[in-house]
Amino acid sequence: MKIRRKLSVAAVVSLALAGLVLPMATPAAAASLTEVTSFGNNPGGMRMHIYVPDSRPANPAIVVAMHGCGGSGPGFYSSSEFASLADRQGFIVIYPSAQQQAGFGKCFDTWSDAAKRRGGGSDPVSIVSMVTYAQQRYGGDPNRVFATGSSSGGMMTNHMLAVYPDVFKAGAAFMGVPFNCFAGAADFPPGRSKCTGGSMNRTPQQWGDAVRQAYPGYTGPRPRMQLWHGTADTLVPYSLLEEEIEQWTNVFGLSQTPTSSDTPQPNWNRRRYASSSGTVPVEAYSIQGAGHSLPSGGMAAQAIAFFGL
Numbered sequence: 001m002k003i004r005r006k007l008s009v010a011a012v013v014s015l016a017l018a019g020l021v022l023p024m025a026t027p028a029a030a031a032s033l034t035e036v037t038s039f040g041n042n043p044g045g046m047r048m049h050i051y052v053p054d055s056r057p058a059n060p061a062i063v064v065a066m067h068g069c070g071g072s073g074p075g076f077y078s079s080s081e082f083a084s085l086a087d088r089q090g091f092i093v094i095y096p097s098a099q100q101q102a103g104f105g106k107c108f109d110t111w112s113d114a115a116k117r118r119g120g121g122s123d124p125v126s127i128v129s130m131v132t133y134a135q136q137r138y139g140g141d142p143n144r145v146f147a148t149g150s151s152s153g154g155m156m157t158n159h160m161l162a163v164y165p166d167v168f169k170a171g172a173a174f175m176g177v178p179f180n181c182f183a184g185a186a187d188f189p190p191g192r193s194k195c196t197g198g199s200m201n202r203t204p205q206q207w208g209d210a211v212r213q214a215y216p217g218y219t220g221p222r223p224r225m226q227l228w229h230g231t232a233d234t235l236v237p238y239s240l241l242e243e244e245i246e247q248w249t250n251v252f253g254l255s256q257t258p259t260s261s262d263t264p265q266p267n268w269n270r271r272r273y274a275s276s277s278g279t280v281p282v283e284a285y286s287i288q289g290a291g292h293s294l295p296s297g298g299m300a301a302q303a304i305a306f307f308g309l
Helices: 009-017 073-079 082-089 122-138 152-163 204-214 239-251 299-307
Strands: 002-004 032-036 047-051 062-066 092-097 100-102 105-107 145-150 170-174 224-230 260-265 268-273 282-287
Touching: 047 073, 047 082, 047 122, 062 073, 062 082, 062 122, 062 152, 073 092, 082 092, 082 299, 092 122, 122 152, 145 152, 145 299, 152 170, 152 204, 152 224, 170 299, 204 239, 224 239, 224 299, 239 268, 239 282, 282 299
Parallel strands: 062 092, 062 145, 145 170, 170 224, 224 282
Antiparallel strands: 002 032, 032 047, 047 092, 100 105, 260 268, 268 282
């Protein structure tokens, strides 16, 4: 299945009135969203769509962009700005579609024991298979693989960076929760989840230990994390942003006190947590007055900039 972008009728009419459209002109070939039906080991039974821009380097970066509960890969392609940014910056975007049924429809598995350890199975293994496919098929750069997502996809972003720190170099989680926040499938549905019930509170050490236990013995570099949350979010409480900050600053051995803060845009309050070398492994955005509605305009570009793309 392919979803092709169309030149708007208004644009064509405007060009015609300006005398810029030749009678026999045909539109240039445009990149399209394509479904990949066989991409390797797929224990999560997931669907994969991929967007490969026409103009790209020989070894393009890969961004895995994940939808919220009840959504789909094609839906997130249409509703987010990652594909248009890929056209400009020349990176590949993978759009997985979750198939695990949960309280809000199909969601990414961030609750099962299998999903919480490297190579354990379920959705994380399927997503890594998609990354491997893009590397083999399109020459994707293994040193520039990134994860991002909204709501359930934001939760899965935290998850993938914890379980596969050797695959992902950075992530941008919108409206997510810390890794290992859900105790199991029974804790995930809305209304009876301890994780999203608004009272989740663990120590930074406990959160950090959860990440370290996902891949015991791993001593390599950890992927950097960018976190986003609306202050008026009641579906996934804003308080969970603080728990995410505690988790990832602990993983990097950083203080929970930001080294700087600013307002990149009106109502966007950013806190940055820099290392002694001056790099910023963790940064967090509080979007004043925003509910469960991220990412909105301009946020995807900020995520891509954090990735270094």
